[in-house]
Amino acid sequence: MQTGVIEQAAPLLKLHDAQELNAEVFVPAARQAEESDRVLQAIKLYNLAGEYTTVISSLATALGTTLAAPGGGGERARSLEAAANEIIRHYERMGRAPGRVRDAVVKLLRVREALDAKAEGRVDRALEVSFYDLTSTQLDDECRSWSQRTLSHSMATWRRSIDVQRNSRNCMIPCSATYTRTSHSRWTP
């Protein structure tokens, strides 16, 4: 990506420095975008304007909404989470907007990762994410209840999948009793 068209044309708009551009264009536009329910655009604009604390708090709110949405929130939620991952990676590297809200955003992204892994049937990965990323650190009440709910659900799914695997293994055990269950005549003794 490169410098935006608006920034390049700032002299034509009589905006002489980045501070003026942010105050007159990017921050009010971000506010308008937020009011128009264009959250991702608002977050990008706040990010460009250097309002890092607002970026993080908007991300936390938006991710909380997409996690609670039925069906994971769809394509819009996916693009928001991709942007959130990228922004968080940059902020952690640059040491921007540190604090509890940024940690909450990281944990919300981990919850999403665990839910996605569970939906794909990778329950071992879901458990791993839940255990190491969500329960190893001190969480506030809301996050803890979230992680516990996710965890108990994941554990139940995991147990069910083990049972299913155990039952299906019966057909694979090389003994004559199970061979008779198959429909292939050549396997029948």
Add this chain to the structure above:
Amino acid sequence: MVYYAHLLVPSHRTLRLVSNDHVWGAVTKTTPLVSLSSSLPPALSLSTLIWRYMRQFVRLDAKEALQYVYTVTLGADQPGGIGREQLELAWDLVRRVIVLANAGPAWDELVGGFRADGMRFVCLFSFITLYY
């Protein structure tokens, strides 16, 4: 803009007093295209004209729409605070373009972005400076 030298833009503050209308929202939406008043010289609201024209394609081609917004700032040298009003109207139009434009790579190109390492690109040389 051949007749730019003859173009008078209205002072919205004075118009507001004349029309005695205290409930004004976004100026470009409510300002009449041509202001004809007995106490003021006739004036053409350039920002209203530009907005009415470009709102048809602002979603699809925001970059093109911005080209029209730049013409509003041509009134920035008008005396008595009218110039400042024209600038504020132009910034308002830029904000509308940003909010209304369709999301996607074109939108990112419009507002700019970050490099992979999280640092912003710095525009060291811009062709716009050649205009001055």
